[in-house]
Amino acid sequence: MTSTQENDILAAGTRAPDFDLPAGPDQRVSLRSLRGRPVILAFYPADFSPVCGDQMALYNESLEEFAEYDAHIVGVSVDGPWCHLAYAKDRKLKFPLASDFEPKGEVSRAYGVYDEKWGTSKRALFVIDAEGIIRWSYLSPIDENPGAHGILGALDEMKEHAA
Amino acid sequence: MKLDQHAPRLAVPVSARDHAQGPADAAVTLVEYGDYECPYCGKAYPVVKAIQQRMGDSLRFVFRNFPINTVHEHAGVAAQAAEAAAAQGKFWEMHDLLYENQDGLAEVDLHQYALKIGLEIYRFDADLSSEIFARRVREDFRGGLRSGVNGTPTFFINAVRYNGEKELDPLLAAVQGAAEEKKE
Known part of the structure; x- marks a missing residue:
């Protein structure tokens, strides 16, 4: 695999590129609309991965914890809105899944987490502060659920800084 | 940020609060x-038993709850049943029954297991619906x-996360x- 400069995952300190994507058939989610509170972006390769280790199901279960930081989470993959809808229904997800579908992978590319070979987003996490600055990013091995501890650690650190 | 993503460690140390088998x-x-x-936990259940048997007193086994309620609708209440049994000193009896009967985790089943292991049933039922557990x-x-x-x-x-296969030999x-x- 080649790793060029533009392919590198955006690092802490970078302004998070804005996006405005469909989140289901008749909704949209933009980073701008979430400004003023921390945002967790979870890029992942595809809807419907094996259940027990399912990253999105884990985050769904963690919403209470994220809410304690007033943080919003958005999942992002290249799956279309109808696929996201079916997946969200199946897993009873209560947070938005954005479709980086048209032009395909544009937002994933902007964040440096597009996998050219597979044509999907990589598995990557970003914690963005209320001003829209990336405060933590992490590129996970594609087949490993990165869990929530990195996200919670980053949110903790942001809270300490703010205090 | 100093976050070691590669070998996450137990954030909450094992304490008297935990359900443990084996010497401290x-x-x-x-x-x-x-x-x-x-x-997958069901599959790991006999694996853990076998490891406990092999290791004897050189192993302490601790079980903590991590129900993914989103995909397992009975996981939360089953975990509460084990905790309610623990309040009557029978955590492991309930724990074993739950893993040996993963297809029967509705409240009516849990009630049956409570009777089977000799719990004070009124207390168990009340505990199961209480917020504490x-x-x-x-x-x-x-x-x-x-x-x-x-x-x-x-x-x-x-205290270090094990990332390998959850089969008997590697674990x-x-x-x-x-x-x-530890010996060295």
């Missing part, structure tokens, strides 16, 4: 974060999240390895 001063402490409805299960879950639990089952060997080897390390 055992060379190895194996902590499992599990979900009673998860089939739901809160306790949630505490386990939160500690798990902080520790890097990313699915179930997740094991920690002497036993890792536990034995930790015991050897």
